[in-house]
Amino acid sequence: AQSVAQPEDQVNVAEGNPLTVKCTYSVSGNPYLFWYVQYPNRGLQFLLKYITGDNLVKGSYGFEAEFNKSQTSFHLKKPSALVSDSALYFCAVRDGNRGSTLGRLYFGRGTQLTVWP
């Protein structure tokens, strides 16, 4: 079975400090991993994805994520947080070895990030 866990419902950081939003996953085949962000009353915006290759993936708005196969993790990071980064963040996974899941993403429950001035 495919699943994603985001162990923290909320993450609070001060502006200018580094931030980390955690994600662990479970798939039987090759993991394709994604991060999305959702602002209030909006849809999901794509931030970055890991398909293969370099374990450190860089994405939009200065975000990056580190893939760790042994720990089955894909944590989202940013060196210096901004107040405007405050939003709901979702991690998602797709199993690359299962054809039946081609059009489907499995999402975590989301982590509310609050950056205070």
Added chain:
Amino acid sequence: KAGVTQTPRYLIKTRGQQVTLSCSPISGHRSVSWYQQTPGQGLQFLFEYFSETQRNKGNFPGRFSGRQFSNSRSEMNVSTLELGDSALYLCASSLGRGHQETQYFGPGTRLLVL
């Protein structure tokens, strides 16, 4: 390119009614997936259409149905609405050819069932 568009953005219905939501994918995208987002259940997959065929389906009752047209636009229908159907309904589009593809989401339709 224009993004994924969804209409209407907001809907209020009463129990027992039915509703149809529409999604226009990014130009050239042939896959459209639908998700339901609620505070209690999070993001749940409803179904995916590719080239007018349902290719994948989540665990929702038969009251939830969808279709896709030849221009890749998609509609989803919910019949006999229940209070628990109140949610944000999101559609996402992609080319539909590989697991590595990114799904791009629309702004959603917020449905309130009274």
